[in-house]
Amino acid sequence: MVTEKPPRTARTRLAVAGARAGVDAGRVFGPRGTADRVSNALFLALLLLGLAVAIAGLAALIIWAILEGAPRLEPGLITNPPSTLDRENAGYRPAILGSLYLIAGVIAIIVPLGVGAAVYLEEYADQTRWYNRLFELNIQNLAGVPSIVFGILGLAFIARGPLSLGFVAVAGSITVALLVLPTVVLAAREAIRAVPPSIREGSLALGATQWQTVWRQVLPGAMSGILTGVILAVARAIGEAAPLLLVGAITFVVVDPRYFEGSYTTLPVQIYDWATRPQEDFQVLAAAGVLVMLALVLVMNSFAIWLRNRFEQRW
Amino acid sequence: MVSNRWLSVVSAGVLALGLAACGSDDDNNPDDGANGDGGSLSGSVLIDGSSTVAPLSEAAAELFMGENGGVQVDVATSGTGGGFEKFCNGETDISDASRPIGDDEIAICEANSVAYEQLTVANDALSVVVHPDNPVDCLTVEQLTAMWGPDSTLASWSDVPDLEADFGEPLELYGPGPDSGTFDYFTEAVNGEEGAIRTDYNNIGENDESGIVGVEGSPGGLFFVGYTYFAENQDRVKALQIDGGGGCVAPTEETAQDGSYAPLSRGLFIYVSSSALSKPEALAFVQFYIENNDAISGAVGAIAMTQEQKDEATTQVDTLVG
Numbered sequence: 001m002v003t004e005k006p007p008r009t010a011r012t013r014l015a016v017a018g019a020r021a022g023v024d025a026g027r028v029f030g031p032r033g034t035a036d037r038v039s040n041a042l043f044l045a046l047l048l049l050g051l052a053v054a055i056a057g058l059a060a061l062i063i064w065a066i067l068e069g070a071p072r073l074e075p076g077l078i079t080n081p082p083s084t085l086d087r088e089n090a091g092y093r094p095a096i097l098g099s100l101y102l103i104a105g106v107i108a109i110i111v112p113l114g115v116g117a118a119v120y121l122e123e124y125a126d127q128t129r130w131y132n133r134l135f136e137l138n139i140q141n142l143a144g145v146p147s148i149v150f151g152i153l154g155l156a157f158i159a160r161g162p163l164s165l166g167f168v169a170v171a172g173s174i175t176v177a178l179l180v181l182p183t184v185v186l187a188a189r190e191a192i193r194a195v196p197p198s199i200r201e202g203s204l205a206l207g208a209t210q211w212q213t214v215w216r217q218v219l220p221g222a223m224s225g226i227l228t229g230v231i232l233a234v235a236r237a238i239g240e241a242a243p244l245l246l247v248g249a250i251t252f253v254v255v256d257p258r259y260f261e262g263s264y265t266t267l268p269v270q271i272y273d274w275a276t277r278p279q280e281d282f283q284v285l286a287a288a289g290v291l292v293m294l295a296l297v298l299v300m301n302s303f304a305i306w307l308r309n310r311f312e313q314r315w
Numbered sequence: 316m317v318s319n320r321w322l323s324v325v326s327a328g329v330l331a332l333g334l335a336a337c338g339s340d341d342d343n344n345p346d347d348g349a350n351g352d353g354g355s356l357s358g359s360v361l362i363d364g365s366s367t368v369a370p371l372s373e374a375a376a377e378l379f380m381g382e383n384g385g386v387q388v389d390v391a392t393s394g395t396g397g398g399f400e401k402f403c404n405g406e407t408d409i410s411d412a413s414r415p416i417g418d419d420e421i422a423i424c425e426a427n428s429v430a431y432e433q434l435t436v437a438n439d440a441l442s443v444v445v446h447p448d449n450p451v452d453c454l455t456v457e458q459l460t461a462m463w464g465p466d467s468t469l470a471s472w473s474d475v476p477d478l479e480a481d482f483g484e485p486l487e488l489y490g491p492g493p494d495s496g497t498f499d500y501f502t503e504a505v506n507g508e509e510g511a512i513r514t515d516y517n518n519i520g521e522n523d524e525s526g527i528v529g530v531e532g533s534p535g536g537l538f539f540v541g542y543t544y545f546a547e548n549q550d551r552v553k554a555l556q557i558d559g560g561g562g563c564v565a566p567t568e569e570t571a572q573d574g575s576y577a578p579l580s581r582g583l584f585i586y587v588s589s590s591a592l593s594k595p596e597a598l599a600f601v602q603f604y605i606e607n608n609d610a611i612s613g614a615v616g617a618i619a620m621t622q623e624q625k626d627e628a629t630t631q632v633d634t635l636v637g
Contacts, residue, residue, distance in 0.1 A: 084373035085614050160404075167406070245393075250363075252373045252390035254380065263361065263389035273392065276366070276522040278547035279616075283524075 069288030077288050081254040087281035092292055095270035098257045099238055102266055105173025106237045114184030115226060122192040123214055143182035150179040151243030159247045167248020169257055169264040175247050176240055180233035187229020191222035223311035231304040241268035267293050357385035358596040364398025364411030365496045366521045367541040368583045370615040371437055372411055375604045386596045394521050395496030403429050408591035412584045413496030430589040434628055438618040440566035441501060441579040442545040444552040446534045450480035453556040453563035465511045472535055484535030488516035489526040501539050504578040527552055542566055543616050568618045592635055605632050
């Protein structure tokens with residue numbers, strides 16, 4: 001097998017460690033100048049600063065939410081429906097279920113469509129054709145379109161207009177799926193491109209058709225990269241509120257949502273609504289909701305990462 | 316190898332789905348059982364509109380669903396204008412509104428043959444709130460116009476004409492966005508034309524709480540908002556008295572009910588479409604909303620209707636029930 005990206009085996013690690021020890025002892029490249037040491041330290045400090053800013057933001061959010069939401073961190077927060085009258089016992093159940101339904105729909109849409117588009121562009125499309133290059137350019141552009149624009153699209157074409165699904169959860173799923181689809185296509189393309197050509201050539205040389213090569217060699221090899229794209233897409237989808245407000249994610253629903261009929265709400269929409277209420281109880285609920293949201297994202301991402309690691313392939 | 320992996324993934328997926336299905340089945344039952352004993356009504360009522368009226372409708376919905384477990388009442392908050400847009404498109408049963416329906420909206424409703432009935436459900440004193448340390452206690456409508464007018468460029472409190480106190484902080488204006496009935500009402504009452512307003516204020520959309528946060532954090536801040544937001548946040552912001560020509564009047568329940576807090580006291584309404592009124596569950600809900608008005612407005616801290624308004628609304632509902 002051609003080793004294009006050598007894995008970090010015990011041997012490479014040993015070699016790296018040895019080289020580093022040699023450099024540190026000053027025996028290989030001679031003694032280090034002060035300028036080298038300063039710039040080294042400065043660079044490391046910059047890297048740590050970058051990390052610290054990212055971590056501090058998350059830590060501040062979590063600490064604030066825990067302090068603020070502490071009085072409501074109890075099972076009722078997850079199992080109870082929202083309430084305007086009985087605020088001490090209000091909870092997020094319809095919102096959590098709504099978010100899960102929505103995400104299930106998003107995954108069901110983006111995985112086949114996203115991977116299909118990526119396979120076409122990487123394995124079948126003739127890059128010299130102008131229309132294929134136009135597709136590529138447009139997918140990259142779509143990834144940068146603000147989410148509210150997809151909300152307007154969803155309102156005009158999915159909830160109303162040609163599809164006229166109404167303001168139901170499936171309309172929300174389709175809208176958000178369109179929003180995150182480019183992320184999946186781009187990530188899946190990268191993953192497919194990372195599969196060494198020798199794998200394809202070997203498969204074709206042994207008499208497999210192109211379809212068989214893609215299905216049995218390329219896709220399994222690219223699976224972990226594709227799943228990374230799906231994780232990113234789902235993480236973005238679950239946090240979206242703006243486009244959903246336009247396609248009917250309603251803020252006060254006390255019964256469990258259904259997928260194809262009836263009103264629904266999602267966690268971010270419910271949190272947003274409560275965060276804007278004047279009463280203190282709602283502020284506490286919103287903070288506690290932030291923690292529910294973070295926990296939900298963490299659980300979903302952990303599952304996806306576990307899944308990805310099962311498919312990890314080394315060439 | 317590959318097929319083994321797929322097998323485990325698929326089975327994990329099936330397992331997860333199975334769990335979810337069991338979970339939601341169990342979840343549905345207690346609701347049906349617990350609430351289904353009273354009332355024989357079923358169906359759903361969809362409400363959308365003003366964020367100022369939404370808490371009232373939510374409270375009404377909760378109390379109503381407590382007695383009628385078979386009915387599902389959902390309340391969305393798209394703002395008064397956003398609510399009317401859906402209402403006149405026939406997509407909602409009831410529209411919450413913090414101002415009367417506008418001429419252009421009436422035209423759209425008529426074009427889509429949506430007939431409706433307007434009912435008052437509460438009163439509101441549109442409160443002008445400032446930082447607690449602000450020495451000013453009272454503003455005339457003219458002074459408000461000077462601040463908020465479409466051509467206004469006032470940047471400091473010291474530029475406000477005839478200000479009663481010496482105050483030099485920069486003027487930081489906060490207000491809701493144009494989908495809001497509060498916005499429409501304020502611009503009409505203060506600037507003389509609905510929607511006419513200077514464009515460089517901090518537009519907080521439908522998120523009234525962030526306006527309170529903004530004023531709390533800026534000594535020269537000023538924000539107009541529904542009475543409930545002021546009442547719940549009296550320790551954070553101060554409401555100004557308003558002089559509409561008859562002297563300075565503070566926003567209170569009494570001055571809103573008797574209309575002396577002019578021109579910023581207003582009614583809060585629900586609009587019920589005639590197609591909704593033909594649904595027994597929606598008609599029953601509207602009836603319930605009016606009959607239990609004191610309990611509902613009390614629960615959410617809104618200003619209740621006067622006896623006169625209640626009598627009028629009751630008569631209206633009686634005619635509707637027929």
